[in-house]
Amino acid sequence: MDRFWGYLSAIIVAILFGVWFTLDKILLGYLHPLALAAMVYTLASIFLFLIRLSPLHPHILEIIHRESKVEIHISRRNYITLFLTAIFGAVIAPALYLNGLNQITAVNAALLTNVEILFIILLGIFFLKEKVKPKDIVGFAFLLLGAIFLSTNNLQDLSFDQNLVGSLLVVGSCFFWSMDTTLTKFLSNKRDIFFITGLKTGIGGLILFIISFFMGLSFKLPLDMVPLLLFIGLVCMSFSIVLIYLAIREIGSTRTGSIFSTSSLFGALIAFIVLGEPLKATQLLFGVLMFVGILILYKDGNVKNGTKRDYET
Template identity: 70%
Template sequence: MKIWGYLSALTVAILFGVWFSLDKTLLGYLHPIVLASATYLIASCFLFIINFSPLKKKILKIINSKSKVEDFITKKEYGILFLTAIFGSVIAPAIYLNGLNRITAVNAALLANVEILFIILIGVFFLKEHVKRKDIVGFVFLLIGAIFLSTNNLQNIHFDASLFGSILVIVSCFFWSMDTSLSKFLSHKSNIIYITALKCAIGGLILLLISISLGLSFSLPLDKLPLLLFIGLVCLSISLPLIYFAIRIIGSTRTGSIFALSSLFGAITAFLVLGEPLTVTQLSFGVLMIIGVYILYMGDNDQNV
């Protein structure tokens, strides 16, 4: 089952990388909050359709076949679900897309590696996980990569739009790390399709209300609609249930570490689809951050699951 857990996390990393880079195209037409609202509402509708269709039993039978799961969701767990929705489906995407609107998709994808650093810090200070000497080296590699990427090799130390965009991306990573860490308390529930559908609905509706209150435009050219549907129906609808499955099997810290690979897939997607430059320097610091992730989990044992 661990193989399926790792494959699920890897699939999420690929979908996240593609998702965040393709969002860059739609930001030319939609405000970041409107875009986030639309994608989460599309994913929610699709997941609820699956949840009330005959497919649900077949999917859950496969997912839950070798796992100890619970059917009942307590009030406390609904509270946790609401928090994950606020952190991961409202605050994080809204901040991230505002940051992405100010920097290139390549840099945003590479900066997404910082999420694993936050996941480790949450594990150390709140979940009381053990820190080894090698972990310090991994932390340093992640920080160096983040600093150089966000400042364009230390050239943009002044507070300009580009640096502000990088800071927004890093802040969004913190809220996504909170989402990932809290999600482990829901991963043992049997119906993760319903959980993710409800989570997307909460986030999408809140963002929709914010968009309406701010008087933001929902106008999108028809030729861009397939791209929006692809992001909501494929990238988001598939990745979110897989996150809970991966956390259930291999734990939140391992799942979070594999998410760092989304930066690589995002940078490649931005290069191939958007035509953004992919320099050797960017790749070098991206690789440095990935090495940092590898060091953090090299020889890791089951105590962190």
């Protein structure tokens, strides 16, 4: 699998998450955010393990690994890393995001997810020892400015009310998803990708189910909403979690993260079309400003030190 498939995988993930962001808003009218996250991640885990046990599994692995060097052995350290990615990306992040989404519009939530790429870059600077150029400061400023204006309704709402709390929860989820993306880099070269992704989503789903059970949350959902839940769990979540690993392996975590941030645009547009939520010109303006920040940060590659090998084939 060459770079083209890495970029394509990242774009498909962005689209799938954009759809997921919007459809979750519908299901939140019937389920608590934690109960919804538990069901989605558990469904994804079951589906991924079914693929692994199916006769098609060896053929699928042959296709997705045909041009890549992969490792068969999974060490104890790998399992620790996998557990951390499950806690960060399949428990804390979705719990924060869905609770935030429950308090603000899907459009604003989708646009706010742009801030994830800022966290990914900061993690690269402090943990992967990437260097910062003067132009990077401008990119950071654009991302922060866009996030602040979207969080505070164009600075009209600076009080600590429900709308601002919801926005901050979404921003917090972006931080934990960025931790997940950064750590996933160390697992993306493993051959048994369906086992790894199935275990990750399974750990997340189990923990969320336990928390939901002790909170006494309901898992009842109208029958006409079940197909929507199945689509989110079996299509949006299952395929995206596998494709994220493939994208990170081929083009690196930071480039995958930058492309993934376009899910906010897909999410906002789908929320506007499907849910009829308003898409104001100012929201588009600051959304575009954040995208400009991303372009500034990644112009000319921005390949430095520890992350250079992310981009090698």
